[in-house]
Amino acid sequence: MATEYEGARDEDNPGAQAPRHGFQGDRGAVPVRPTVPASLTVTISREAGARGGSIGRRAARKLGWQVYDQEVLEYIAQETTVRQEVVGGLAPTAVAWVEERLQLLLREQNLSQQPAVVNLARVVLTLGAQGQVVLVGRGAGCVLPPESTLSVRVVAPLADRIAYMGEWLRLTVEEATERVRLRDSRRAEFLAAHFHRQPGDVYQYDLLLNSALLGEELGAELIVQAARAKLEARQAAGSR
Secondary structure (H helix, E strand, O other), X not given: OXXXXXXXXXXXXXXXXXXXXXXXXXXXXXXXXXXXXXXXXXXXXXXXXXXXXXXXXXXXXXXXXXXXXXHHHHHHHHOHHHHHHHHHOOOHHHHHHHHHHHHHHHHOOOOOOOHHHHHHHHHHHHHHHHOOEEXXXXXXXXXXXXXXXXXXXXXXXXXHHHHHHHHHHOOOHHHHHHHHHHHHHHHHHHHHHHHOXXXXXXXXXXXXXXXXXXXXXXXXXXXXXXXXXXXXXXXHHHOO
């Protein structure tokens, strides 16, 4: 992908010389640098058992975007060869943006300096630089800038989450209750330790969805509508 364009040449009159006094005639339109991030990213934060992953995948299918869940993000971050392949596909302007954003997060102490977390953040930023992806978990919404991100939090009452977890994993009520508690606790600890955020802070999200009331299909559709609206608003603002 080209990042710069050459000025227009006078191909109809090759022998013509540029005028003096610094004026060089009409060189055509001013070159436009590619926008970074190129498009919108949807990030999904979720309570354990609230079906945030399923809703995120539904939304991605509706948008025609790629979805990366927690396991995939961690795999890319941990595997050097895979991570380099992902980063290597970026244009130079996007690579520069990723590193600038990463250094800003580190400088402002909004990101842990633990190498594994820095690698994870670099992967999230790389995917976000291209946009048109749905990222589920791993603090993705803490890393990407809000103007190019639709940050979603999926919640549900505890009883509903326990019931869903028990049915999904074939657990007893006691086992499902402990599984939900443990997952919520680990996710909260991860965000607090590496991003200095609390998942329950609702003001960091664009959209808060109760999956027990909305269900997966309507929840996904609301994400799609919000993503399209935010993308249109961003594009309109950029054209002014």
